Amino acid sequence: MTRVVIVDDQTLIRQGIRGLLEVADIDVVGEAADGRAALAVIERTAPDVILLDLRMPRFDGIWTIEQLRAAEIDIPVLVLTTFDDDALVLGALRAGARGYLLKDVTLGQLTRAIHTLAEGGTLIAPSITDRMLRAIRSGPSPVGADAPAVPGLTEREQEVLRLVAHGYSNREIAGVLFLAEGTVKNHVSTILTKLGARDRTNAVLRALHDGILD
Template identity: 45%
Template sequence: MTRVLIADDDHLMRAGLIQLLTTDPDIEIAGETATGREAVERARRLAPELVLMDVRMPDLDGIAATRQLTRTAPDVKILILTTFEQDDYIFGALRAGASGFLLKRARPEELIAAVHAVAAGDALLSPSVTRRVIDRMARQPAPDLADQARLDALTPRERETLELVARGLSNREIAAALVVEESTIRTHVKRILMKLDLRDRIQAVIFAYETGINRPGHTARTAREGSGPA
């Protein structure tokens, strides 16, 4: 059973979300709240598996609430659900530690699938948000590798896998690109997250671009041509 706390200042939206999510027998509503500060307090007290978090809320916005929760209740996953597809909201939420970013125009079945995916430890972005993340990161100039020591902990194949994760490829696509089993890629991704002390794939994407692992014009084909041993 996945216990979900809903944080949204729109009463009708909260009621609709509760009605939708309770159609899934594996989802239980742990509570609801209309402000970011209450979301933080109730998440700490109720310990849900996931908080469905709006961005624009009174008292404390969803991004600040996410930042507080990832520090004080790191086991609670956060899925941002918002009407607004603005870069500041997207990158603010992801850097704060959200594991997913979904738009309110998503289909009901997409939302239910997203809740299960994020609660299970996966990261999830709507397709349009994924494209914006990759495009914006690719436009940034490659910075100095300040985290070189952390990067040095990766094997050549793990670093190669990280490059492909950062380009938005799924485990299945990466496995096909590197001609290995998908289970091998899942193992690589787990080791990458552990070695780099990252929460999920979204954090890995941000890390890859901010440290210059992925650069504009650096394609999956280029990565495959320089592949090393697993």
């Protein structure tokens, strides 16, 4: 059973999400009302996925993601928020979030997103993807202005990267391309190195910005 921690400053929202997820056989192992409290809960419970609101008093969502990264806690973060502002979306993804959904999603969409992230994939709400891509293409490189030029990806690496961009996990990519899962992991590692990216989401953002993916 997939284990999650819910981080949201509104008690009623946390309770509502908990109730829905438990009906869907997802184990809610902890809750927190802000980022600082979340860090303690996450360290204690070691969930598979973190459901995180962005707008919270004192220690907000992006602060929380940055702290997790600084502590080298590699648990996928699924942002679940009412805000679809471009700056917030990009800020969360650049900080290290692996998924971004709005709170108007259905229970089925939410549970699929949780399982996708738990299996190593990424997911962004389709309703905000077009605006996000326009912002990426018109703004600075997601990995910084001083990033080195991108070496060419092989045809196989491009195939893997396209599937990563669609949210496929390593296991699913292996099935699609008829490869061993370990081989896919090696391809993903090489792609991250070539793109100068710290994680899968950042690699996709860099590839979109540089025209490697369309």
